[in-house]
Amino acid sequence: MDTLLFLRPARAVPLNRTLVGYVGSGDLEVMIDRTDGHQAEIHIRTSTQGSEARWQQLIERMEVDHPLPAMRMDIHDFAATPGVIRLRIEQALELALDNRGNTHD
């Protein structure tokens, strides 16, 4: 297991605590929690070794489409493909930012 941390500038917005995804091969779990800071803190535990550059690239690409909220995001990755990772992070962000107050997807 590799542990990675990315800190990105972010905007403070209301957030729902969120947990999406699945603990299984080729999938991942994404948790979002509130934070007092003005950063997106992204903690990643991954079974794919040496994947830091790939995650960095993925996060940078995501930021282009979705400005990140200030949050703590925890990711447990079980060798998911980039397509699956992106889908799960988008699913988590959508629910975290949903102002109807849902806390789970």
Added chain:
Amino acid sequence: MNWCPHDLLWVTRTDLQCAPDDSDTLLPRWVRDGQGPVVVRRERVPTRGMIAVGVRGQQKSERQAAYIARRSVATGLTPYELAASRPWLRHPLRTSHPVLQTLADLAPRLDAKDLHWGITGSLGYEFATGESQLRPESDLDLIIRAPNPLTRCEAAALLTQLGNSTCRLDIQLETPDGAIALAEWAGRSPRVMIRTAEGPRLSAEPWQPATN
């Protein structure tokens, strides 16, 4: 034969290609020289007669996506055929490894429910080849054919009936459009991930084909 994701195929290794219409570029040496079956991947291949496969090496990091012509397939084995031959009964670690103990416990219960189920993942590969793949922390990967919709209540009931296992259990439901995780469908998430030949998507109705 129409090969499906997770099927194991014995092929002529040197016929493997790195792209469906590129037979010139060489694949890594361990792929060409290796032995053992390749596994069918979930990817729609536009080129006629070509199948998307994955190749497993000796190391966990050795995984290679490749393509093979249907005519280069000597023989194949589906996860369902593998389960029907009950290979866990003959495995030397059958009484000591949690994955094999769990499988021995689950098999009669799955059969009693008349479920069409199969063994995938590293254990399926080990049963098919005799090559040791199980590690202490291995999961048990199973697939259940689900041509007709299963309600979320039925999924939750099935998961409960299968009970507590001594290893991590990853059961995928194979719907006509792709695979979903039984545990996710049994859970509370309004939309679940379905892996299709066109890639993964989120769906609240995984038995309905995509509408776009």
